[in-house]
Amino acid sequence: MFDPIIAFFERVFTLIGHGIGVVIAWILWPFMVAGRWYRSKGFILKAIVGAAVVGLVVLYAIFIWRTLWIRDFNPDYVAVYNLDEAGVKAGDQPSIENSSATTRTCSRSVIVDVTADLIDFNVDQNAWISSTLLYKAGFFGVPWDSTPFLDNKASFQRGVHQAVQRTAIELVDTLGRVRGTSQVDPDLDRARGRIQYDQYTWYFSLSPFGPLAPTPAAFREGRDKLRAFNDRLESCDAVFDARADNLISFIDRIAKDIGSTSAALRDRSAASNAGWFDTRADNQFWFTYGQLYAYYGILKAAHADFADVIESRQLEDVWTTMEDQLRKTLDLNPVIVSNGREDGWIMPSHLATVGFYLLRVRSNLVEVRSILDR
Incomplete structure (x- = not known):
């Protein structure tokens, strides 16, 4: 009675075993061919090839160790x-160039310190992977x-650097000068x-051909210049213009930056419902996570740098709520990022989850901007 059923399952498992064997053979075939070629060569060529293989293994071991x-x-x-x-408080500092009383000077900017330290975190405390x-x-x-592997750290670092780039632009255009004039x-x-240096530059390039300064070296110089500015600011030789309109501009740029990331999350969610098997979902998740990780510190720093403005506009509660929302986002830490259906119960949508937190932070930023603009 059960013989046909047993025979069916035997055929199924036989086919599965055969398929696994074919896949393993396909994976091992290049190595078997290389092994036969290696054994047929002379001692000198074997030594050269062996040294190259050992060197490659060592490099991959270092690479894997750095990305884990x-x-x-x-x-x-x-x-x-x-x-x-x-x-x-900005009013407690002397003004410069007849600017308003909200111009801060003779004390370090926490925004600048946090931004410089985030660069240090990316390229010195960690190796810049990209x-x-x-x-x-x-x-x-x-x-x-x-x-699906060894790319999460690179995505996280690029997210952190996205926030750093945005902040560096605002420091030049508005915060580090008096009324933009x-x-x-x-x-x-x-x-x-x-x-703003290219994030993927190694020591040598084919286009343009020749040696180049690698990405970490450029970022380190940017970090050092930020710290040099803060040293001059502390010595009253520079300006940090902590006015309300500058804070509005800064918040606007951050909100737009976060909005762009939200659109990228939406596009990735719409492009696939493959759950744990979407190999692109983890890149977008960790980029978003890195961006929010950096903005958490930068906005906390802005709370200190613009303390006078935030107090005078009665923004303490709203600003603190925004900081709390950012901090809660950083509690997300899935072992495997899943991009499943939003109503799925087996494979969740981590992109939808981080996107929800992202939009809450953005709505907080919009509320802060609205209060400042009254």
Whole structure:
């Protein structure tokens, strides 16, 4: 009675076993061919090829070690700045170039310090992954971003740097000059240029052909220029213009930046419902996470730098709520990022979850901007 059923399952398992064997044979075939070729060659060629293979294995071991986790990652990293005590009311500082009383000088900008430290976190406390040779080479020619492994850290770093780039632009255009009419600060201008440097540059390029400064070196110079500006600011030789209209402009740019990321999350969610098997979903998730990780510190720093404005406009509660929303987002830490249906129960949609938090933060920013603009 059960013989046909048993025979059916035997055929199924036989076919599955045969399929697995074919896949394994296909994977091992290049290595078997290479092994036969290697054994047929002379000692000198064997030594050269063997050394190259060992070197490649060592490089991949270093690459994997660097990409496995984010060093010194701490969602509460802003605690080290003691921001509750760092706020210096703008009116307590002398004005410069006949600017309003809300121009801060003779004290460091916490925004600048946090931005510089985020660069340091990306390129010194961690290796900058996107410009390393093996990351650029991909997995047997396949970009790492198209694979399900060893790309999350790179995406996180690029998200952090997105926020750093946005902040560097605002420092040059509005915050680091008086009413946007004074001369551009040279340190901030140089920092912006180096921070905008291509994120994928190794030591050598084919187009343009020749040696180049690698990405981490450019970012480090940008970090150093930010710190040089803050040193001059502390010595009353620079300007940080902490006016309400500058804060409005800064918040507007951040809200637009977050809005762009929200659109990218929506597009990725609409493009696939493959759940855990969507190899692109983790890239977008960790980019968003890195961006919010950086903006959490930057907006906490803005709370200190614009303490006088926030207090006078009675923004404390709204601003604190926004900071709390950002901090809650950083509690998201899925082992495997899933991009399933939004109403799915087996494979959830982590992109929809982080997108929800993202839009809440954006709505908080819009509310802050509305209050400031009254």
